[in-house]
Amino acid sequence: MSAIAYSANTTTFSSTISSITPRYSRHQPPASIAFSNTPKQPSFKTLTLKKLQFPNTTISPRKAVVCAASSDAPGKSFHGMCYVVRDNIDTDQIIQAEYCTLIPSNPDEYEKLGSYALMGLPDSYETRFVEPGEYKTKYPIIIGGYNFGCGSSREHAPVALGAAGAPVVVAESYARIFFRNSVATGEIYPLESEVRICDECKTGDEVTIELENSLLINHTSGKEYKLKSIGDAGPVIEAGGIFAYARKSGMIPA
Amino acid sequence: MAMSSMAASSAISSPFITPKDGGVSSLSAQSSSSIKVMPKKVSKKIVSVMTPQQSERKPSTTGSVKTGMTMTEKIFSRASEKSQLIPGENVWVNIDILMTHDVCGPGSIGIFKKEFGNDAKVWDREKVVIIPDHYIFTSDERANRNVDIIRDFSHEQGIKYFYDIKDLSNFKANPDYKGVCHVALAQEGHCRPGEVLVGTDSHTCTAGAFGQFATGIGNTDAGFVLGTGKLLLKVPPTLRFVLDGEMPDYLLAKDLILQIIGEISVSGATYKAMEFVGSTVESLTMEERMTLCNMVVEAGGKNGIVPADATTFKYLEGKTSLPYEPVYSDGDARFLQEYRIDVSKLEPLVAKPHSPDNRALARECKDVKIDRVYIGSCTGGKTEDFQAAARVLLASGEKVKVPTFLVPATQKVWMDIYTLPVPGSGGKTMSQIFEAAGCDTPTSPSCGACLGGPKDTYARINEPQVCVSTTNRNFPGRMGHKDGQIYLASPYTAAASALTGFVTDPRDFLH
Numbered sequence: 001m002s003a004i005a006y007s008a009n010t011t012t013f014s015s016t017i018s019s020i021t022p023r024y025s026r027h028q029p030p031a032s033i034a035f036s037n038t039p040k041q042p043s044f045k046t047l048t049l050k051k052l053q054f055p056n057t058t059i060s061p062r063k064a065v066v067c068a069a070s071s072d073a074p075g076k077s078f079h080g081m082c083y084v085v086r087d088n089i090d091t092d093q094i095i096q097a098e099y100c101t102l103i104p105s106n107p108d109e110y111e112k113l114g115s116y117a118l119m120g121l122p123d124s125y126e127t128r129f130v131e132p133g134e135y136k137t138k139y140p141i142i143i144g145g146y147n148f149g150c151g152s153s154r155e156h157a158p159v160a161l162g163a164a165g166a167p168v169v170v171a172e173s174y175a176r177i178f179f180r181n182s183v184a185t186g187e188i189y190p191l192e193s194e195v196r197i198c199d200e201c202k203t204g205d206e207v208t209i210e211l212e213n214s215l216l217i218n219h220t221s222g223k224e225y226k227l228k229s230i231g232d233a234g235p236v237i238e239a240g241g242i243f244a245y246a247r248k249s250g251m252i253p254a
Numbered sequence: 255m256a257m258s259s260m261a262a263s264s265a266i267s268s269p270f271i272t273p274k275d276g277g278v279s280s281l282s283a284q285s286s287s288s289i290k291v292m293p294k295k296v297s298k299k300i301v302s303v304m305t306p307q308q309s310e311r312k313p314s315t316t317g318s319v320k321t322g323m324t325m326t327e328k329i330f331s332r333a334s335e336k337s338q339l340i341p342g343e344n345v346w347v348n349i350d351i352l353m354t355h356d357v358c359g360p361g362s363i364g365i366f367k368k369e370f371g372n373d374a375k376v377w378d379r380e381k382v383v384i385i386p387d388h389y390i391f392t393s394d395e396r397a398n399r400n401v402d403i404i405r406d407f408s409h410e411q412g413i414k415y416f417y418d419i420k421d422l423s424n425f426k427a428n429p430d431y432k433g434v435c436h437v438a439l440a441q442e443g444h445c446r447p448g449e450v451l452v453g454t455d456s457h458t459c460t461a462g463a464f465g466q467f468a469t470g471i472g473n474t475d476a477g478f479v480l481g482t483g484k485l486l487l488k489v490p491p492t493l494r495f496v497l498d499g500e501m502p503d504y505l506l507a508k509d510l511i512l513q514i515i516g517e518i519s520v521s522g523a524t525y526k527a528m529e530f531v532g533s534t535v536e537s538l539t540m541e542e543r544m545t546l547c548n549m550v551v552e553a554g555g556k557n558g559i560v561p562a563d564a565t566t567f568k569y570l571e572g573k574t575s576l577p578y579e580p581v582y583s584d585g586d587a588r589f590l591q592e593y594r595i596d597v598s599k600l601e602p603l604v605a606k607p608h609s610p611d612n613r614a615l616a617r618e619c620k621d622v623k624i625d626r627v628y629i630g631s632c633t634g635g636k637t638e639d640f641q642a643a644a645r646v647l648l649a650s651g652e653k654v655k656v657p658t659f660l661v662p663a664t665q666k667v668w669m670d671i672y673t674l675p676v677p678g679s680g681g682k683t684m685s686q687i688f689e690a691a692g693c694d695t696p697t698s699p700s701c702g703a704c705l706g707g708p709k710d711t712y713a714r715i716n717e718p719q720v721c722v723s724t725t726n727r728n729f730p731g732r733m734g735h736k737d738g739q740i741y742l743a744s745p746y747t748a749a750a751s752a753l754t755g756f757v758t759d760p761r762d763f764l765h
């Protein structure tokens with residue numbers, strides 16, 4: 001069943017994204033990235049399919065994505081319970097090295113990866129992200145501190161989170177390779193918060209993220225937080241990763 | 255030393271590192287020109303391996319240049335065929351070498367096939383280097399299958415540099431097998447000044463020691479490179495680290511990089527290039543420069559880089575027949591920030607659990623009881639790392655008090671352990687010193703327990719133990735057990751700690 005969804009989802013490919021570095025903003029190149037002028041097509045896969053898979057996540061891609069001006073994936077929102085982690089969550093904690101023998105492009109191995117997501121967190125995290133025996137998480141939204149995803153270059157890390165059913169992470173900052181892999185694969189939205197929110201949110205809080213307004217709303221605490229714009233990366237993730245994006249723009253043959 | 259009362263905290267709060275705001279040419283003119291100019295003495299040797307100068311590759315001769323560039327920017331500029339670049343620009347870069355291994359190779363190959371078709375050919379079969387090294391000596395079926403996948407692919411594609419292993423029971427029966435990819439890349443001559451090397455491993459930055467741009471990428475990016483030979487990369491700004499002063503003989507490059515990471519934190523260089531210069535760096539061997547660059551990713555860095563010099567050219571002699579063209583930072587290059595470090599004042603360091611920037615002096619941790627010592631990995635499993643450990647063991651003449659695991663990075667390192675004499679030992683080899691000291695027998699070369707790995711991996715931490723390790727990461731669970739505690743240290747400090755059963759400053763034995 002979900003096998004089909006997965007294979008569509010893992011399509012991605014490629015190249016590049018360097019464009020989207022999380023932290024460095026001093027010399028923003030003029031509109032660079034060759035991708036940006038492409039007419040947007042309704043995004044077909046990732047998100048809609050995920051919606052089917054994970055009923056507890058509400059992801060609503062707006063049907064006619066028009067305005068190419070905003071790169072913030074207009075109209076998209078995420079809703080569900082959040083899972084809160086701290087600083088320097090490294091890729092070993094996201095997916096332990098012993099599970100990296102799984103190949104994400106094989107549908108059932110992809111699904112297995114999801115079941116191991118965030119299993120490397122120390123036991124001080126009493127609530128598990130994915131319950132033993134489950135493949136999916138109850139928490140579609142992850143909230144973290146700074147330097148999320150540091151450590152190895154393993155793409156298994158963003159893939160595991162995506163496979164577990166968490167399409168979005170909100171952290172204070174990211175390690176470079178994790179950020180890039182998130183975008184290249186189109187697995188998750190790596191969003192940055194303007195202030196530190198991992199101290200104020202608790203695992204299990206009901207949260208909504210409105211991409212268009214760059215806003216995170218914590219319904220449990222009643223607080224709202226401003227997010228940074230996802231920038232050049234938004235359209236790439238929306239397309240389903242860099243390969244899909246490069247194809248759309250004619251950069252590599254369709 | 256004189257300032258001892260405050261030494262502990264002062265070394266840490268760093269009077270020795272002076273950050274300077276990166277003005278345009280804040281670097282003094284002499285130091286940059288001394289780096290820029292190739293030493294006359296070696297020029298004859300170099301000429302034989304250099305390409306004829308190509309004017310289109312030399313932005314500085316086009317006349318259009320207004321600002322100087324750092325060496326990282328120059329490499330991007332050559333590889334993207336653009337005469338001038340500034341940090342933040344996204345450019346398509348021609349890749350000189352793509353490296354992948356058994357963990358990420360199968361995924362990259364899967365993406366390559368899916369996107370470019372089952373019959374697709376890689377862009378250049380001589381520029382793809384495939385090195386099985388991570389999960390080799392295990393009976394884990396998936397791990398074994400992954401090596402089969404990269405083997406099949408290498409044969410199908412005619413990959414010229416595939417370092418195969420078939421007989422897992424005896425690594426010596428596999429003449430092509432190397433071991434840890436980053437060390438093998440250097441030993442096999444795939445690292446060349448001025449080039450662009452990407453690899454599906456975050457420690458690919460190790461190769462920056464050769465004056466090249468080298469960085470880690472994910473499977474998806476690697477799949478794209480396999481098909482096109484290109485990658486869209488953002489030009490990073492550069493942090494410059496000027497290391498001067500004579501290096502005390504109880505310090506190793508590992509101490510230098512732990513000092514720097516402790517200073518700028520695990521995210522201090524995120525997205526940035528880290529350039530290492532200064533008289534201390536010039537005095538370092540290639541293996542030590544590799545240690546320095548290896549851990550830039552632990553500071554979040556995109557790449558680390560050391561200007562190529564006579565030491566580099568000498569190392570490369572006989573290892574590569576391809577022409578290469580070193581580049582150097584201009585005198586007026588722009589650096590985001592410059593840090594100056596007086597190496598002569600540093601002391602042996604460790605990074606305490608669970609972060610590589612959790613720096614402390616080794617002697618401050620002398621009460622930390624340990625359960626084991628691990629010497630290995632791309633950071634601390636090279637020939638000179640074992641030489642260093644052997645030096646401490648020899649100097650003490652004692653036996654180790656905790657299990658001490660030795661995991662040579664590559665087959666060549668393993669050979670060296672069994673053949674190279676330790677200075678001052680009357681001709682004894684490293685292996686003899688290790689045996690006399692009661693260490694575990696050096697095992698088969700691979701990544702081993704550096705990243706935990708399958709449960710049956712040699713020296714994996716399977717219980718909540720405390721380990722002093724010459725590896726590069728000490729995050730929770732890195733070497734196996736989630737509650738294991740890892741103290742990162744130099745091979746000197748690791749060997750000294752093995753001798754006492756506590757975290758130990760190597761000066762206790764080296765004086």
Ligand code: SF4
Pocket residue numbers: 388434435436455457630631632633700701704705725726
């Ligand atoms: S030795 Fe350790 S750090 Fe180096 S490549 Fe292998 S697993 Fe990675």
